[in-house]
Amino acid sequence: MINEIPTSQRAVAITFDDGPNAVYTPQVLEIFSKAKGKATFFMIGEQMRSHPEIVKEVAAAGHEVGNHTFTHPKLSQLNKAECLAEIEQTEKLIEELTAQKPVIFRPPFLDYNHETLTILQNKGYPMIGALNFEAQDWELPGVEHILGKSREAVKNGSILIFHDGYGDRSQTIEAVRMLVSELTSQGYQLVTVSELLALV
Numbered sequence: 771m772i773n774e775i776p777t778s779q780r781a782v783a784i785t786f787d788d789g790p791n792a793v794y795t796p797q798v799l800e801i802f803s804k805a806k807g808k809a810t811f812f813m814i815g816e817q818m819r820s821h822p823e824i825v826k827e828v829a830a831a832g833h834e835v836g837n838h839t840f841t842h843p844k845l846s847q848l849n850k851a852e853c854l855a856e857i858e859q860t861e862k863l864i865e866e867l868t869a870q871k872p873v874i875f876r877p878p879f880l881d882y883n884h885e886t887l888t889i890l891q892n893k894g895y896p897m898i899g900a901l902n903f904e905a906q907d908w909e910l911p912g913v914e915h916i917l918g919k920s921r922e923a924v925k926n927g928s929i930l931i932f933h934d935g936y937g938d939r940s941q942t943i944e945a946v947r948m949l950v951s952e953l954t955s956q957g958y959q960l961v962t963v964s965e966l967l968a969l970v
């Protein structure tokens with residue numbers, strides 16, 4: 771699990787899970803467009819099928835789309851064929867909608883076992899984590915909590931996790947809006963996960 775990249779460059783990768791979402795993903799796009807930064811979206815296949823136009827918008831704006839499975843299951847509870855189908859169906863849909871093959875993966879609930887790792891390794895997917903799990907934006911802990919725990923996790927090469935799908939994400943949007951503004955004024959470059967991985 772890659773949570774950060776050792777680099778002397780002032781760059782961080784901000785990621786959003788469980789979208790695309792018709793309400794919140796466009797707000798994230800607007801924040802990053804204003805900041806001239808790039809983000810990474812770990813999308814769920816089912817959600818992509820419901821909102822293909824948002825997937826295209828995300829890719830057209832130069833952001834990265836990562837694989838987050840098709841139905842968001844706990845991969846450790848699936849057999850090998852089911853696990854592979856979750857990954858490959860999503861891969862195919864991302865490729866169809868963005869004309870780019872996804873090259874990074876984040877397991878739902880960060881749940882995996884030895885078999886999952888072997889499958890990902892065979893497919894060449896690095897497994898992407900994050901440093902600010904304590905922010906727990908999905909639990910709606912309040913904007914100040916999300917912001918505070920995320921600030922603590924910021925350094926050169928950090929990967930940060932937020933959610934733009936599944937439920938009310940207004941706290942996330944507010945916290946990310948402030949964080950992005952702070953990071954930009956501190957001279958941080960907001961890059962995609964793949965761009966960050968290339969800095970090693």
Ligand SMILES: [Zn+2]
Pocket residue numbers: 787788838842877878879
């Ligand atoms: Zn998820």
